[in-house]
Amino acid sequence: MMNKKAIVWLYQQLPELVAKGIIPPESADKLKEHYGSITENTGNRTFMLVFGIIGALLVGLGIILILAHNWAQLTKLHRLMISVGLLVTAQIVAGSVLWFKQNSRAWREAAATLLMLMVGAALALVGQTYHLVEDMDAFMLTWMLLSLPLLYLMNSAVAAALYFIGITAWSGGQYGLSKQFIWVLFGLALPYCRGMLVNCRQANTTVILSWVVTICFYFIFGAAFSNYLDWLGLLIYSALFAITYLIGVVWSNQGEYNWRLPFKTVGLTGSIGLTFILTFNDVWRHMASGWRSESLPAYGLAAVLLIMVTGGTILLRNRSEQDFRRFSLIPCVIGVAYLIQFYDVSGTGATIILNGYLLWLSISIMATGVRNQSIGVVNLGMLLIVALIVARFFDIDVSFVVRGIVFVLVGLGFLVANIVLLRRKAGWQHEK
Numbered sequence: 001m002m003n004k005k006a007i008v009w010l011y012q013q014l015p016e017l018v019a020k021g022i023i024p025p026e027s028a029d030k031l032k033e034h035y036g037s038i039t040e041n042t043g044n045r046t047f048m049l050v051f052g053i054i055g056a057l058l059v060g061l062g063i064i065l066i067l068a069h070n071w072a073q074l075t076k077l078h079r080l081m082i083s084v085g086l087l088v089t090a091q092i093v094a095g096s097v098l099w100f101k102q103n104s105r106a107w108r109e110a111a112a113t114l115l116m117l118m119v120g121a122a123l124a125l126v127g128q129t130y131h132l133v134e135d136m137d138a139f140m141l142t143w144m145l146l147s148l149p150l151l152y153l154m155n156s157a158v159a160a161a162l163y164f165i166g167i168t169a170w171s172g173g174q175y176g177l178s179k180q181f182i183w184v185l186f187g188l189a190l191p192y193c194r195g196m197l198v199n200c201r202q203a204n205t206t207v208i209l210s211w212v213v214t215i216c217f218y219f220i221f222g223a224a225f226s227n228y229l230d231w232l233g234l235l236i237y238s239a240l241f242a243i244t245y246l247i248g249v250v251w252s253n254q255g256e257y258n259w260r261l262p263f264k265t266v267g268l269t270g271s272i273g274l275t276f277i278l279t280f281n282d283v284w285r286h287m288a289s290g291w292r293s294e295s296l297p298a299y300g301l302a303a304v305l306l307i308m309v310t311g312g313t314i315l316l317r318n319r320s321e322q323d324f325r326r327f328s329l330i331p332c333v334i335g336v337a338y339l340i341q342f343y344d345v346s347g348t349g350a351t352i353i354l355n356g357y358l359l360w361l362s363i364s365i366m367a368t369g370v371r372n373q374s375i376g377v378v379n380l381g382m383l384l385i386v387a388l389i390v391a392r393f394f395d396i397d398v399s400f401v402v403r404g405i406v407f408v409l410v411g412l413g414f415l416v417a418n419i420v421l422l423r424r425k426a427g428w429q430h431e432k
Helices: 004-019 025-035 038-042 044-073 076-100 105-130 136-153 157-171 176-199 204-224 233-251 262-277 281-287 296-315 322-328 330-343 348-371 375-395 400-431
Strands: none
Touching: 004 025, 076 105, 105 136, 105 157, 136 157, 136 176, 157 176, 157 204, 176 204, 204 233, 204 262, 233 262, 233 296, 233 322, 233 330, 262 322, 262 330, 262 348, 262 375, 281 330, 281 348, 296 322, 296 330, 322 348, 330 348, 348 375
């Protein structure tokens, strides 16, 4: 299911493709018949999908609550029959959808959601009745493994999202080598995600699933490598954010909304956020007490990620979006600051480097916004400068008068910049 913007673009291209003989008129008519009108596609289908999923969730949760209210009065045999009956009923519903409504995403998503809930409910009810499962982690792992086939059998993005959330919750309670098993669970669902990205990248369900996978990945990474994130954690996470951002650069299209760019948005937000955190001298002084005694695997992990960032930046050097380098190289700047702190335990040198880099980054973003006539980008750059100024007020002793004057000047700068850009943009559009 394509989004409105993609369908509009496709319908605009069809007359030219038919005129040049690239596709026959019959194919153009079949494409329009398949996607329907723009209003229908983005209205009725989306509402059917959303309400179908919500309906399945409400039905499933309602059944569980009703059973929980009367569960103590039932015999073990009745409990077993109800648990198995719920699971079989949900399977029949899913099978009927695959047979009669296979081409309807709304029906598939609703049926997969209901079946996944009933699998968990049946496991919990049977386990509670016969005292088979008392470990929450074991229950969660069993539930997710039994639900995994639904991703591929029902082609369900909702089941995939619930699966990733489930294994993320499971990873938080693991210790020792068992923590690394999470990567097996994560990898089992990646082929489905890859298929979604390749075959229907513009679909809203694909975008939402990408958000879920990206966010869950960071929690999973933190759980799996928690032993190596004490002192080098900020450097390691900065490299991860940069890699995520580079993936977003590869997959993104110009002009798309930020909410449709999960990899790029998460990577960019994380990179800028970590840079801002590292402008505080207290952070560097705290890390100075132990990061030099970090274990060898932690250094190895940081080195591998930094090599990946550098290699990815080099491979993408010919892309038209040359501005991506100022964000992708943030881990390298932080790495240089770490090396300087090795000789300067006070953290002064590292603090100066990060403050200078964030200041340059803010000015660079503002310049890009002015060049592209984008008020939003200009305001983002100015907000970063304001955040940097406010942060430094906590580090140095400055009178309230000076602080007030600075805020007034920055506020006037905001107003003047927006007024100038609005006038320039209006004049530019008038000339066109």
